[in-house]
Amino acid sequence: MSSxxxxxxxxxxxxxxxxxxxxxxxxxxxxxxxxxxxxxxxCRFLKDDNELQFKLCEDVTAIDWARSKNRFTxxxxxxxxxxxxxxxLKADVDESGCSIDSVSSVWKTANWEERETYDMYGIIFNxxxxxxxxxxxxxxxxxxxxxxxxxxxxPGSIPLPKK
Amino acid sequence: MEKITKDDVHPKIVEALLRDxxxxxxxxxxxxxxxxxxxxxxxxxxxxxLLLRLxxxxxxxxxPELGYLHRGYEKLAENMSFYEFIPHTDRLDYLAxxxxxxxxxxxxxxxxxIEAPPRAQYIRMMISELARIASHLVAIGSxxxxxxxxxxxxxxxxxxEKILDIWDILCGARxxxxxTRIGGIANDAQPEAIAKAKWFIDQYEENLDECERLLNxxxxxxxxxxxxxxxxxxDAVELGLTGPxxxxxxxxxxxxxxxxxxxYNDMDFKVVTYPEGDSLARYFVRADETRESIKIIRQVLxxxxxxxxxxxxxxxxxxKKTEIYSKMEELIHDFMIVNFGVNPPVGDIxxxxxxxxxxxxxxxxxxxxxxxxxxxxxxxxxxxLQSIPHLIKGRxxxxxxxxxxxxxxxxGEADK
Amino acid sequence: xxxxxxxxxxxxxxxxxxAVVEWSRKNSVWPMPMGISCCAIEMMAAxxxxxxxxxxxxxxxxxxxxxxxxxIVAGTVTYKMAHVVKKIYDQMPDPKWVIAMGACTSSGGIxxxxxxxxxxxxxxxxxVYLAGCPPRPDNxxxxxxxxxxxxxxxxxxxxxxxxxxDPTVLQNN
Numbered sequence: 001m002s003s004x005x006x007x008x009x010x011x012x013x014x015x016x017x018x019x020x021x022x023x024x025x026x027x028x029x030x031x032x033x034x035x036x037x038x039x040x041x042x043c044r045f046l047k048d049d050n051e052l053q054f055k056l057c058e059d060v061t062a063i064d065w066a067r068s069k070n071r072f073t074x075x076x077x078x079x080x081x082x083x084x085x086x087x088x089l090k091a092d093v094d095e096s097g098c099s100i101d102s103v104s105s106v107w108k109t110a111n112w113e114e115r116e117t118y119d120m121y122g123i124i125f126n127x128x129x130x131x132x133x134x135x136x137x138x139x140x141x142x143x144x145x146x147x148x149x150x151x152x153x154x155p156g157s158i159p160l161p162k163k
Numbered sequence: 164m165e166k167i168t169k170d171d172v173h174p175k176i177v178e179a180l181l182r183d184x185x186x187x188x189x190x191x192x193x194x195x196x197x198x199x200x201x202x203x204x205x206x207x208x209x210x211x212x213l214l215l216r217l218x219x220x221x222x223x224x225x226x227p228e229l230g231y232l233h234r235g236y237e238k239l240a241e242n243m244s245f246y247e248f249i250p251h252t253d254r255l256d257y258l259a260x261x262x263x264x265x266x267x268x269x270x271x272x273x274x275x276x277i278e279a280p281p282r283a284q285y286i287r288m289m290i291s292e293l294a295r296i297a298s299h300l301v302a303i304g305s306x307x308x309x310x311x312x313x314x315x316x317x318x319x320x321x322x323x324e325k326i327l328d329i330w331d332i333l334c335g336a337r338x339x340x341x342x343t344r345i346g347g348i349a350n351d352a353q354p355e356a357i358a359k360a361k362w363f364i365d366q367y368e369e370n371l372d373e374c375e376r377l378l379n380x381x382x383x384x385x386x387x388x389x390x391x392x393x394x395x396x397x398d399a400v401e402l403g404l405t406g407p408x409x410x411x412x413x414x415x416x417x418x419x420x421x422x423x424x425x426x427y428n429d430m431d432f433k434v435v436t437y438p439e440g441d442s443l444a445r446y447f448v449r450a451d452e453t454r455e456s457i458k459i460i461r462q463v464l465x466x467x468x469x470x471x472x473x474x475x476x477x478x479x480x481x482x483k484k485t486e487i488y489s490k491m492e493e494l495i496h497d498f499m500i501v502n503f504g505v506n507p508p509v510g511d512i513x514x515x516x517x518x519x520x521x522x523x524x525x526x527x528x529x530x531x532x533x534x535x536x537x538x539x540x541x542x543x544x545x546x547x548l549q550s551i552p553h554l555i556k557g558r559x560x561x562x563x564x565x566x567x568x569x570x571x572x573x574x575g576e577a578d579k
Numbered sequence: 580x581x582x583x584x585x586x587x588x589x590x591x592x593x594x595x596x597x598a599v600v601e602w603s604r605k606n607s608v609w610p611m612p613m614g615i616s617c618c619a620i621e622m623m624a625a626x627x628x629x630x631x632x633x634x635x636x637x638x639x640x641x642x643x644x645x646x647x648x649x650x651i652v653a654g655t656v657t658y659k660m661a662h663v664v665k666k667i668y669d670q671m672p673d674p675k676w677v678i679a680m681g682a683c684t685s686s687g688g689i690x691x692x693x694x695x696x697x698x699x700x701x702x703x704x705x706x707v708y709l710a711g712c713p714p715r716p717d718n719x720x721x722x723x724x725x726x727x728x729x730x731x732x733x734x735x736x737x738x739x740x741x742x743x744x745d746p747t748v749l750q751n752n
Contacts, residue, residue, distance in 0.1 A: 153693025
């Protein structure tokens with residue numbers, strides 16, 4: 001497996017010379033961190049490459065670090081059925097320009113996963129075909145999984161039927 | 164099912180439903196109709212709302228709406244320690260609760276960097292496979308009931324009651340039993356439980372054959388399901404399907420083979436695939452997978468070693484109750500772990516297992532505290548439901564029920 | 580029961596109308612299963628051959644509210660689902676009773692979070708609360724027997740001049 005990790009690192013460095021990658025390993029899993037404006041190109045390269053073939057997108061989610069600079073990090077987990085290898089991609093998103101390009105043109109799975117991330121964190125995905133809320137009702141004004149939203153909710157934010 | 168107008172449906176959903184057309188909602192009553200298969204419906208396997216746009220009897224577009232069972236699991240996980248979250252994982256896929264417990268225990272053990280002793284791992288394999296059989300039995304039973312074969316439902320539930328009796332003897336609860344612990348399992352398997360498991364697997368195959376004899380050569384069953392909801396292998400991977408729905412389209416992908424966990428690489432079993440990709444193939448995959456699970460349980464019962472069931476590492480694993488009440492160090496360790504939590508190293512992991520419905524993954528981010536900083540649950544039913552609009556296009560209303568039943572979603576998981 | 584003994588004698592039984600109506604109503608309760616999550620599985624298990632619910636008279640579990648007397652709310656009720664539950668409760672004809680099955684419906688259960696209603700008695704009148712997570716099927720049968728006793732004590736005249744709820748516009752044509 002370590003040869004596959006080195007192969008991926010080498011290929012990414014060769015193809016995207018201008019992009020600044022940061023590679024890290026924890027518990028035998030490889031993570032790649034890069035700038036958010038290259039997301040679609042890197043994902044498309046990883047999917048279409050003949051040796052790598054990362055065809056299955058397992059998960060798209062975000063982390064709220066609750067700090068002032070680069071508050072969110074969007075995380076993608078992708079899997080290659082041919083090689084049996086899983087890779088994690090990360091991109092930082094700042095709170096002021098809270099948007100990132102959508103990868104639903106690369107994998108269709110990302111459609112609903114990005115809608116869920118938008119519903120829970122408020123990160124807008126550009127060029128998404130259908131960005132609506134997933135779980136909370138459409139009139140809900142807050143984003144539940146942000147660290148400043150209380151666990152019990154804000155009373156009166158969702159109406160209850162009368163007895 | 165009731166007719167709705169634009170006051171009942173949010174405008175954004177109507178817009179998504181009526182894309183690619185210049186028909187407005189008022190005109191829709193003349194040519195096409197919007198039908199609401201609402202959250203309360205006998206055949207939607209839980210609270211799933213489907214908005215269908217119909218042209219006569221055939222479906223032109225479909226928009227599913229989720230969120231009727233959103234209980235806020237991810238926010239709850241950020242506020243409680245790793246041990247306190249174990250009962251919550253039971254209620255995710257509530258048809259196979261033991262499998263979710265095993266998934267969470269494996270994820271946290273991977274984060275901390277410990278491994279359960281061998282006997283505990285064999286017992287975890289046995290209960291995972293029993294959970295797989297229980298879940299597939301309900302899936303087959305309610306699927307057949309939706310098509311119209313009511314007797315099969317009662318027969319499969321009768322088999323499932325025997326499995327629930329085994330779990331009752333093992334840990335005291337029939338259902339939503341939080342049996343695994345971080346570092347092992349709660350208590351050892353009693354001799355009655357093992358004997359009952361042996362008796363169950365010996366008599367299971369004939370009862371399954373009895374149920375299948377009612378269905379497999381039944382002309383009504385086959386004609387209602389053959390060619391309904393076809394999806395090819397590449398489309399299935401593109402849409403993110405996993406589990407029996409993916410293996411029913413010919414793609415041989417099983418996490419027990421590709422990324423083995425517990426002792427699955429010592430077991431001899433077949434990964435069942437069928438190439439056709441329609442609802443009938445998905446039903447056959449489920450029925451045959453239960454047979455493979457019986458094989459695995461038989462091998463587990465032969466190979467199970469004797470030994471501890473809980474790892475002996477006092478800083479991370481809760482010590483035994485008898486020692487807590489009598490010895491000093493165990494009391495201190497128990498106090499520290501319960502109040503401050505197991506403190507894993509800083510980092511994040513993703514760990515996935517093969518659940519009966521698909522791939523269940525936990526992505527845990529830890530900042531070194533006793534509770535996770537973030538916990539994302541990658542639930543298989545959520546991603547499987549995304550393929551419903553693709554499968555339904557062009558079929559009739561009665562096929563909608565068959566297709567939703569063949570994908571087998573569980574809303575407790577899909578809505579988290 | 581004594582009924583067959585009376586029938587072979589003269590063929591006349593004396594009783595009050597109330598008693599006959601109550602006896603027939605309480606032994607043929609048709610439940611409407613509002614099955615939402617895990618408790619719904621135990622409700623299904625109450626209908627399987629081991630814990631037969633049909634021997635108590637609940638032969639059919641109709642999913643349409645127009646034909647039922649008893650609504651068993653089984654599963655966690657969220658704010659979004661509460662409107663649907665209330666709508667279906669309003670569609671049931673009188674007399675009707677409600678069983679709150681499980682911990683989640685009685686008081687919110689183990690979910691103290693932003694989207695879960697902490698007890699359905701905030702918007703529905705509940706007759707029997709059932710504890711358990713999930714309650715065993717025998718427990719559900721016990722609750723059913725309690726409802727049967729409660730029906731046995733209810734007189735028919737209590738439902739005659741009951742105030743109707745404000746009509747909500749369900750569908751406009």
